[in-house]
Structure formats: structure tokens, C-alpha cells
Amino acid sequence: MVWLVELCWVAGVSIWVATDRRAPASTLAWIVVLAFLPLIGLPFYLLVGPRRLRRQRSRYKDLSESVSRALSTVELHPEIPPDIARQVRLAARLDEAPLSSAIAIEQIRSGVSCS
Numbered sequence: 001m002v003w004l005v006e007l008c009w010v011a012g013v014s015i016w017v018a019t020d021r022r023a024p025a026s027t028l029a030w031i032v033v034l035a036f037l038p039l040i041g042l043p044f045y046l047l048v049g050p051r052r053l054r055r056q057r058s059r060y061k062d063l064s065e066s067v068s069r070a071l072s073t074v075e076l077h078p079e080i081p082p083d084i085a086r087q088v089r090l091a092a093r094l095d096e097a098p099l100s101s102a103i104a105i106e107q108i109r110s111g112v113s114c115s
Contacts, residue, residue, distance in 0.1 A: 010035045020049070 013034040017027055030049060033041040074080060074088050 006035075009038060013038075017045075017049075 010031075014031050017030045017034065020027070022030075030041075030045060034045060071089060074085055
């Protein structure tokens, strides 16, 4: 009977932890800790686990808002060529590197700086 309770505990914990969006290695580690050390692991998970995810979601939301603001400024400048504006919008949709500004471009050919 005890093994049935443990099996239900492990199944429930596995589903609960797997529904959080985290790295597979982290998910597996939490499942193992909660399965083998439930009295220690559960309070530790409640203190550390979900809080970290909320911070990451908050950072992603802040980054997404800053990208949206940057995109709106790109479209307001008529001096930016349309093909560059399209590339910026594409990069933002693909979640590539964050947008940055530059005041000059140095063209390099064949790996050697042009003079």
C-alpha cells in the first residue's frame, strides 16, 4: 500500500513539475528531488522553483516591451530604407539578438579592414 502512495506522489509531482516551462535537465532534477526527498524537496521547490520562473517571465516581458518600443521608432524614421526596416522586423519576430543602434558602418572585405 505504501508503494501505491509513493507511485501516486511521483506521478503527481512529475505532472506538476513537467507543466512548468523549464529545461529538461532541471525538470528531471526537480522530479528526482521531490520523489526521493519529499519532506525536504517540497518546501525547497515552493521557495525556489516557481519564483525563478516568474523572474524569467518578467525579464522576457520587459525585453519584449523594449523591442516593441524600438520597432515603433524604426518605423517612424523615413530615412531608414524599407529593406533594412523589414530585416529589423524579421529579427525581432525571430527573437534574435536585441536591437541596437549604430552611427557608422565599416565595410570589411576578405577579413581585412578596408582603408
